Amino acid sequence: MSFDYSAVLSARAAAAASPFKGYPPYHFVGGNIDEPSLPAAALADAVGKVLRAEGHDMAKYGMESGPQGYLPLREFICDNLKRRAAMTVSPDEVLITTGSLQAMDLVNEALLEPGDVVVLEGANYGGALTRLRRLGVDFVGVDLDEGGMRMDSLRAAMEELKSQGRKPKMIYTIPTVQNPTGTVMSRDRRLEMLQIARDYDVPIFEDDCYADLIWEGERPPAIHSLDTDGRVIYCATFSKTIAPALRVGYIVAPWAVLKHILPLKTDAGSGALEQMVLAEYLPSNFDNHVNGLLPILKQKAEAMTQTLDEHFGAAAEYEKPIGGIYIWVTLPKQVDTRKLFAAASAEGIAINPGPEWTVDGEANKHRMRLCFGHPSVENIREGVAKLADVCHREFGVPLTSGNVERG
């Protein structure tokens, strides 16, 4: 007889996983990145070198660096943020995390209680929304346009909350290559957001995970860099530039709040080897590597937009990506991307349905996110063409494909 776990599971453990059966043939979801350009050999050289020099330090949980993470990596992060994001910060203000998801969990845990409210972009990273729901936190979505979160809508949302006697615990924003819209917020708009945050006395949590992946136009300074009163908590990652399976992200925040975040990190430290290899590899290689990655991502983005144009035609609307690894696609109103998701899955095509990536799911059920970072150009062309077939079969759109009317 087998023990019956259903009697002892917590409410949070209601969900059940299925055994892993491999990835679908057309895998247009997830933050996976280009495989051939991953610098495996260079990382192998780097990790060998640093392990031989300092590997024995791994006998201590914090090595020689203590609980904030490997000091040489924190030093690189400061240098890199100075050059790329105009941020002036010291290693004492950096906390290395096990991926940016842990950064998000820690910041949420430090600031949020059930019933609190967070203001954020109305189309958003699905994982951010599910985390807030799990914490019992309310969130208010703000409209976006081609420049990211709209400041008139943000001010209106703050004013509306104020009229209800509710003060948000933070503004959460992905200002640079927003997920899923790919928008980049201008410097002026960032300054305006800071002014609104000051006016309503709230902190900003700036999630900059995709900010290194811009191939067109300038990367604006981080909101953190424009902040004069220490109200911005910043997080980012090396998942999207080096390797997602290397779990290394970080928080940058004033010590006034970082000292409260650090005790919540009860994991005895993030992986030493992954920190050491990055600290060894990045200083002399990060810029070259990213510069080599950008044209590849751009080529994949173009393969996806060209195939969308060819097979969906006017039925698929999107902003042409200028960075990142995803496209936010608007389909005709009759398409429900939750149903498209199910039908496409059956054909080996994975997509993110709009409702999972938006605050107002019903209003966005005809939208979807498609990721192009990992699949090859050929796979993108095949998969998006197949997706158009599935969509036509299920919803009658697109009506034409490659200039040929569908039957």
Place this chain on the structure above:
Amino acid sequence: MSFDYSAVLSARAAAAASPFKGYPPYHFVGGNIDEPSLPAAALADAVGKVLRAEGHDMAKYGMESGPQGYLPLREFICDNLKRRAAMTVSPDEVLITTGSLQAMDLVNEALLEPGDVVVLEGANYGGALTRLRRLGVDFVGVDLDEGGMRMDSLRAAMEELKSQGRKPKMIYTIPTVQNPTGTVMSRDRRLEMLQIARDYDVPIFEDDCYADLIWEGERPPAIHSLDTDGRVIYCATFSKTIAPALRVGYIVAPWAVLKHILPLKTDAGSGALEQMVLAEYLPSNFDNHVNGLLPILKQKAEAMTQTLDEHFGAAAEYEKPIGGIYIWVTLPKQVDTRKLFAAASAEGIAINPGPEWTVDGEANKHRMRLCFGHPSVENIREGVAKLADVCHREFGVPLTSGNVERG
């Protein structure tokens, strides 16, 4: 003007860290291990080899293995548990975690709600107790003797709870090299625990983190291996055998419960590189490495017991370690190890005061845990002698030191 975070912090974020200032000179706390024997060069070779062969797979969060972790490592874990713990399990029943602390967090989250009760050894791993407190979970401590948790006390505790109408969610146990007592539970007692668990219809969470570190006597079969009805959830780690700063632990559990634990692991996977290096290094090196480590730990344990004998004399009672990296020391009743902790800290000596490692803190305030895994033999001798000085200064005991009466 600086933003005032005190107005936005959650209740859980009340604690504030101090900046890291390095380790104390006599560091007898924490799960750190012997530094010279850490196989840094061999790990460097292994990681170089595996990265060159499979490094590109790190472009996907789950590599080719999916969310349960790197398959070659799960395969090694199964082989190793078969040989060392008499467990017959398949890789499908293994979930790699970011250290065993994440394993503990996941199991706790899957089973426990605030107000639930857990039955466990009355002297216990401090981190396990603080985690349960944070979750709002009650726990009942069971007496230990030189064979670990006492089964008469366990049955009495279960019966007492039953009479109160309370059913514990699990029995949490560290049966092999118990933390902090170092005791090893016999096979017979393990079978008795399983019978009690059946009688009261509860699962067992078996924490085997130190089980590879036995240098005297046989390692008994894991409780998991003796279980016939899938009621044991098992966790362990490579922190204590290879390197604590490599964050790789694991859960072994029937799929009936593992499928509910897996969705709670929302971290997008544990670090790939740390899993890959272990999967490459361990199969041909684990036994040799552990066999080389044991005499070193034994030597350190002896250095600590000899110095305790020499400088504390009869004032320090302990069971001589037969494995692990710590000694549980009982001092005369007038010693309060919380005060000793403070006085010793001022002299650069770190100890774990008994109340932090016991359910009934007041009854154990004259006890302390001393870790010998990381410091050198010389450092142990110096530090324990100094600790005796501090103890005498503060509490008047020990009265003699090295056969010389203290003034």
